[in-house]
Amino acid sequence: MRDKRYSRYPIEWLFPVLILVILFTVFPVGYAIYNSLHQILLVLPTTPFVGLKNYVEVLTSIYFKEALLNTLLFTVTTAPATVIISLGIARLLLTKFYGRAVLRPVVLLPWAIPGSVAGILWLWIFHGQWGLLNGFLLKLGIIKNYIPWLMDARLAKFSVSIAHIWTQVPFASILLMAALTTIPKDIYEASEVDGAGALRRLVSITIPQIKGMLIIILIYECIMGLTSYDAVYSMTAGGPGGATTLLSYYIWAEAFKLLNFGRGAALGVIMAVITFALIMAILKAIPTDILVKE
Amino acid sequence: MAKKILIHFLALVVFLFCIGPLLLTLFGGIIPDKALLSYPPEWFSMKPTLDYYNYIFRGTIPQSYEVRGAMRGMISEEARLIPHGMMNSAIIALSVMGINILFGSMAAYAFARIRFRAKAATFMGIIMCRLLPAAALAVPFYLIIQALGLLDTKIAIIMVHSLLTLPFTVLILSVFFRRIPIDIEEAAFVDGASRIQVFRKITLPLSAASMVATGLFAFMLSYSEFLYGLILSGTERTRSLPVIMASLSIETDVAWGMLMSGVFITLIPSLILAIVVWKFVVEGIILGAVKD
Numbered sequence: 001m002r003d004k005r006y007s008r009y010p011i012e013w014l015f016p017v018l019i020l021v022i023l024f025t026v027f028p029v030g031y032a033i034y035n036s037l038h039q040i041l042l043v044l045p046t047t048p049f050v051g052l053k054n055y056v057e058v059l060t061s062i063y064f065k066e067a068l069l070n071t072l073l074f075t076v077t078t079a080p081a082t083v084i085i086s087l088g089i090a091r092l093l094l095t096k097f098y099g100r101a102v103l104r105p106v107v108l109l110p111w112a113i114p115g116s117v118a119g120i121l122w123l124w125i126f127h128g129q130w131g132l133l134n135g136f137l138l139k140l141g142i143i144k145n146y147i148p149w150l151m152d153a154r155l156a157k158f159s160v161s162i163a164h165i166w167t168q169v170p171f172a173s174i175l176l177m178a179a180l181t182t183i184p185k186d187i188y189e190a191s192e193v194d195g196a197g198a199l200r201r202l203v204s205i206t207i208p209q210i211k212g213m214l215i216i217i218l219i220y221e222c223i224m225g226l227t228s229y230d231a232v233y234s235m236t237a238g239g240p241g242g243a244t245t246l247l248s249y250y251i252w253a254e255a256f257k258l259l260n261f262g263r264g265a266a267l268g269v270i271m272a273v274i275t276f277a278l279i280m281a282i283l284k285a286i287p288t289d290i291l292v293k294e
Numbered sequence: 295m296a297k298k299i300l301i302h303f304l305a306l307v308v309f310l311f312c313i314g315p316l317l318l319t320l321f322g323g324i325i326p327d328k329a330l331l332s333y334p335p336e337w338f339s340m341k342p343t344l345d346y347y348n349y350i351f352r353g354t355i356p357q358s359y360e361v362r363g364a365m366r367g368m369i370s371e372e373a374r375l376i377p378h379g380m381m382n383s384a385i386i387a388l389s390v391m392g393i394n395i396l397f398g399s400m401a402a403y404a405f406a407r408i409r410f411r412a413k414a415a416t417f418m419g420i421i422m423c424r425l426l427p428a429a430a431l432a433v434p435f436y437l438i439i440q441a442l443g444l445l446d447t448k449i450a451i452i453m454v455h456s457l458l459t460l461p462f463t464v465l466i467l468s469v470f471f472r473r474i475p476i477d478i479e480e481a482a483f484v485d486g487a488s489r490i491q492v493f494r495k496i497t498l499p500l501s502a503a504s505m506v507a508t509g510l511f512a513f514m515l516s517y518s519e520f521l522y523g524l525i526l527s528g529t530e531r532t533r534s535l536p537v538i539m540a541s542l543s544i545e546t547d548v549a550w551g552m553l554m555s556g557v558f559i560t561l562i563p564s565l566i567l568a569i570v571v572w573k574f575v576v577e578g579i580i581l582g583a584v585k586d
Binding site: 009010015018021028029033089095098101104106107110111113114117120123130139170181227229230234235237252255256269271 | 309311312330335398403414420421432437456514524536554569581
């Protein structure tokens with residue numbers, strides 16, 4: 001018996017996954033660091049070693065600074081907004097109302113749609129010349145002239161954030177629903193007897209009870225915000241100017257539009273460091289027992 | 295009573311928020327461009343048309359374009375690639391789903407049931423690799439695929455999508471496998487069954503539902519994935535649906551109504567997927583037996 005339950009290293013069970021992980025993670029990370037120290041321009045045949053030149057060039061570039069600030073702003077606004085909206089939707093979906101069976105799968109829809117397609121859906125709403133939002137507002141007499149939603153730097157940031165939140169809400173809602181169903185009902189009943197209002201119940205019961213899940217989702221949404229790419233690509237292609245250029249898009253443009261692979265790799269390394277730093281910061285900021293307890 | 299009205303109102307708002315953009319796309323695809331682009335908007339001034347759908351599936355050039363030759367540039371050949379892109383996406387996503395179920399369940403079983411050295415380290419290694427931002431690895435991925443001579447092949451995209459989805463599959467399936475009572479397996483071992491037999495005859499049948507569920511997750515991720523699809527594909531042989539749609543949207547000569555019809559077509563599989571995922575994954579597994 002024992003011999004069957006213990007194996008030196010069950011490579012026969014693990015090799016398909018391990019090969020992929022090694023080929024596409026361990027190797028690329030090393031390769032990215034190697035590339036980032038060389039000048040790799042696809043138009044030139046040689047790739048000389050340039051030390052930290054790529055990093056210096058990237059870090060001192062105003063375009064990088066803009067992309068970085070855009071990404072951070074995008075992340076710190078969309079991640080909490082997604083969590084708050086999703087908590088509301090999760091609570092709603094657990095309430096009984098007419099048509100709930102229809103609404104529940106519908107909430108999943110934005111998630112099942114490829115991000116680049118979601119970008120087009122929202123482009124059709126926010127478009128400056130023939131967007132539906134402008135049309136409706138004009139018809140209703142709220143505005144006199146069309147608003148250039150995607151041509152104004154601030155409005156474009158806002159519009160892109162809405163589209164991103166739309167794609168993120170379903171997944172967070174489902175996870176929060178699952179978390180909410182684990183809260184024992186009698187806690188609420190007891191608090192109602194004590195005369196606690198709705199807000200009081202939210203702050204004192206609901207949020208503490210699902211803290212672990214809330215933090216996991218917040219971290220997940222931060223990663224999604226930091227790495228967001230597709231909706232922005234099809235909505236604004238980073239414009240106007242660089243107003244909606246996020247880090248991922250910037251890396252792609254540097255590497256595959258300008259064909260500077262060395263700098264693209266340096267950017268990738270910087271981005272990975274930022275992502276990990278953020279995750280670590282969030283994990284540090286919260287007491288560890290929350291995650292362990294759940 | 296007031297509370298009931300409020301709940302129904304909120305439900306309606308959420309409903310419109312989630313499905314509204316989709317319905318607007320359907321609307322955009324049947325209104326002739328002339329009415330669509332009018333200012334001030336006169337969306338209902340012309341008869342709705344199915345011309346764009348006809349063009350995408352059959353290649354019939356919309357009549358309004360035949361009349362005014364100058365407008366013909368507005369038809370992008372790319373729109374004709376949509377059915378093709380759907381095919382590519384389906385082949386890629388189904389392969390990824392298969393690979394996830396097969397290899398993912400093997401690895402998950404090892405983590406759930408076999409004790410071995412460096413188990414925790416291996417597990418964390420597999421999970422952590424998913425936390426690396428996709429764009430950060432874009433350049434090395436491209437160079438590796440190029441070195442393997444696999445640029446512009448479906449195999450390359452399937453491999454990369456599998457990598458992106460497998461950590462999640464392994465994590466979830468190992469949780470499910472641990473839930474299966476170990477006594478059943480022990481009994482089979484006593485009867486002289488080998489580990490492979492136990493895995494095939496006991497573990498797999500008992501966790502069929504969760505395997506389908508995680509497989510669907512993998513399908514969905516692959517079906518939506520854009521960045522690597524864009525970088526690793528080249529010709530229409532490999533370009534997936536998200537890639538074709540994105541290039542349509544930033545192409546200036548494409549007719550707006552055409553784009554909208556294209557988008558609506560791509561939404562149909564997503565719609566079916568959402569319903570299936572809700573039934574099998576969310577109701578069956580995530581929310582579990584909790585009924586309120």
